């Protein structure tokens with residue numbers, strides 16, 4: 218699933234390409250991917266321009282500058298692929314090798330811009346969505362999200378207060394989008410490994426030192442993942458040859474049965490909070 222670093226990366230890449238270009242045409246190939254009436258959706262977008270692109274957790278918000286906003290959520294397997302004559306920029310889901318031949322059977326929504334460049338919304342499992350909302354609806358939706366770990370208000374004091382109000386285990390806590398927005402399975406496991414804390418630990422029995430370390434680890438892992446452009450395969454044909462490079466820094470995610478880089482014991486995988494969870498039971502306490 219694309220998480221905060223992947224969405225942040227594709228958001229930044231797309232901002233450089235699609236802003237202030239008139240949308241000439243919308244090709245809706247799978248109706249259910251759009252959560253509005255299709256004719257309303259097209260009417261709002263055709264002839265409009267994206268004015269700004271922002272992110273709330275894993276949700277992308279395209280401002281149309283007329284009081285309307287396009288929301289895109291990539292969910293499990295969504296990908297956004299921009300193509301013009303010179304390059305392809307792709308981001309989102311990282312596990313599926315997608316086809317260069319676009320559109321293909323996974324391309325459910327296509328934006329065609331005035332310069333003939335195109336933005337494809339591909340989604341293998343079709344959990345992702347696009348939706349037009351107005352300012353009030355957007356504010357309501359934003360309120361459902363917890364604090365962004367990159368927000369300057371996400372301080373240690375704030376984090377300590379978040380933990381106070383909660384029960385349950387740490388893995389579930391980190392995955393809960395209404396507490397902290399943007400973390401998913403990959404980064405939750407990597408953060409807990411970095412902090413040397415086991416994912417099944419109760420949030421109520423952390424020491425002051427562990428809370429501080431966990432807070433630091435959240436920011437450290439997320440910022441490093443963004444620096445390396447997440448685990449997307451960003452930009453296949455970019456002249457700069459950039460791609461999502463964080464894969465090589467993963468230390469527990471998909472490392473089960475391999476040796477821990479810190480203590481050389483075997484990385485385990487069990488279900489915690491309903492999700493496959495990897496950890497080292499020796500150096501995580």
Ligand SMILES: [Zn+2]
Pocket residue numbers: 477478479480481482497498499500501
């Ligand atoms: Zn270890």
